[in-house]
Amino acid sequence: MDLRDLIQADGATIVDVREPYEYAMGHVPGSVNIPLGQVPGRVEEFRKMSKPLIMICASGNRSGQATHFLQMNGIQEVYNGGSWATVNFLKMENV
DSSP, rough: OOOOHHSSSSTTTEEEEEEEHHHHHHTTTOOOEEOOOGOOOOOOOOHSSOSSSEEEESSSSSHHHHHHHHHHHOOOOEEEEEEEEHHHHHHHHHH
16 A cells, blocks of 8 residues: 555544644644654553554654654554655645
8 A cells, every 4th residue: 555545545644743733833633743752651542542553753753753662562553654745745635
């Protein structure tokens, strides 16, 4: 399944791991903002989220770190979506 399919999948949750001030300047509509520094303390919350989980940030670096951390903690169906702008474009393509 490619990124476009994941983003448009029923039940997909998009998690933006940027800081709140970055999120406030622009984000994917319907995404959840959980800054990277909060990810380790919220693992149980991630377990309960609707899958697939698509992690995004500004460039793909922080979302890659979050994806790796969650996978190492046994969370499945979590993917690095990369840049929020790219994911936003792909999501809006289908609207």
